[in-house]
Amino acid sequence: MHRKSFEKMACPIARSLERVGEWWSMLIMRDALHGLARFDEFQASLGIAPNILTRRLNSLVDAGLLERRQYSDHPPRHEYVPTACGRDFFPVLVTLLTWGNKHFAPDGQRVVIANRNTGAAVDPVLVERATRVPVGESNYALAAGPDANPRTRQRYAAMAEARPSSHSTSPQSRNK
Amino acid sequence: MHRKSFEKMACPIARSLERVGEWWSMLIMRDALHGLARFDEFQASLGIAPNILTRRLNSLVDAGLLERRQYSDHPPRHEYVPTACGRDFFPVLVTLLTWGNKHFAPDGQRVVIANRNTGAAVDPVLVERATRVPVGESNYALAAGPDANPRTRQRYAAMAEARPSSHSTSPQSRNK
Numbered sequence: 001m002h003r004k005s006f007e008k009m010a011c012p013i014a015r016s017l018e019r020v021g022e023w024w025s026m027l028i029m030r031d032a033l034h035g036l037a038r039f040d041e042f043q044a045s046l047g048i049a050p051n052i053l054t055r056r057l058n059s060l061v062d063a064g065l066l067e068r069r070q071y072s073d074h075p076p077r078h079e080y081v082p083t084a085c086g087r088d089f090f091p092v093l094v095t096l097l098t099w100g101n102k103h104f105a106p107d108g109q110r111v112v113i114a115n116r117n118t119g120a121a122v123d124p125v126l127v128e129r130a131t132r133v134p135v136g137e138s139n140y141a142l143a144a145g146p147d148a149n150p151r152t153r154q155r156y157a158a159m160a161e162a163r164p165s166s167h168s169t170s171p172q173s174r175n176k
Numbered sequence: 177m178h179r180k181s182f183e184k185m186a187c188p189i190a191r192s193l194e195r196v197g198e199w200w201s202m203l204i205m206r207d208a209l210h211g212l213a214r215f216d217e218f219q220a221s222l223g224i225a226p227n228i229l230t231r232r233l234n235s236l237v238d239a240g241l242l243e244r245r246q247y248s249d250h251p252p253r254h255e256y257v258p259t260a261c262g263r264d265f266f267p268v269l270v271t272l273l274t275w276g277n278k279h280f281a282p283d284g285q286r287v288v289i290a291n292r293n294t295g296a297a298v299d300p301v302l303v304e305r306a307t308r309v310p311v312g313e314s315n316y317a318l319a320a321g322p323d324a325n326p327r328t329r330q331r332y333a334a335m336a337e338a339r340p341s342s343h344s345t346s347p348q349s350r351n352k
Contacts, residue, residue: 100188108323147284
């Protein structure tokens with residue numbers, strides 16, 4: 001993959017995916033945020049080959065999502081605990097889970113996100129912090145940020161001009 | 177990869193990742209939700225090899241995230257437009273972007289999610305729909321859902337018992 005493409009790497013989504021863009025990495029983070037910490041625990045949960053698990057754990061440590069801690073001297077054994085950055089990945093997992101349960105669960109909701117105290121399954125929604133207005137693709141879009149360079153600015157300005165209205169609101173009108 | 181592992185596939189996160197768990201797929205969805213629709217547009221945006229782009233687009237159509245529409249007869253040309261399922265992927269991109277801007281943007285926010293009308297960058301937060309209480313890993317966790325089978329139930333019950341408190345609130349106390 002051409003992961004170093006300039007414009008791609010200006011995007012925080014691409015940067016995030018560089019850290020967790022492997023299928024296994026996201027599932028390891030899922031388990032780590034659920035409290036699993038030891039190599040054997042991850043292996044039993046994921047049914048993953050040991051060499052791949054080692055590589056993915058190391059990569060998550062390097063990326064700053066997990067911290068490696070030694071819990072036994074003889075033999076030397078480590079556990080892997082989410083860092084603050086790793087804990088901040090939780091909302092990504094929640095939105096992935098919610099999307100999966102909505103669209104890919106023909107047999108019902110087998111796994112949910114539940115309140116730790118009440119046990120009630122969450123019905124999460126993404127909102128703007130100040131106004132609590134739901135954030136959807138009809139009212140929000142990617143845009144150049146305050147620290148964008150001229151090329152990124154130009155790219156998003158051109159995109160906004162080419163697509164003045166959301167494709168979701170007028171899918172038929174775009175190719176006239 | 178052993179993608180068919182029983183317990184893994186009961187999880188809606190795993191099911192979601194099966195659809196978009198490739199780096200490129202998420203970036204294609206990012207661009208598609210931004211209004212890009214044609215092969216050339218995706219290729220120019222992503223700098224991706226044509227054969228890989230073809231494969232990823234087909235896979236997103238098969239997974240139900242994009243709809244293929246013919247916009248030219250001579251020569252036959254198609255565009256790719258997000259389905260309702262694809263549009264529902266937007267919150268995942270927003271949480272990935274927010275996480276990336278918080279942790280992996282040493283040079284500042286170059287790309288943001290902005291309100292389509294006001295242009296203001298969003299500060300999104302995931303909340304419980306009814307109560308508007310923020311959803312974080314300190315107060316929420318994965319749990320067996322209403323349609324879980326006995327094995328999934330047992331798995332999450334065992335995990336909850338082994339880890340009564342959040343690892344984030346008492347990381348030191350777990351290995352006593």
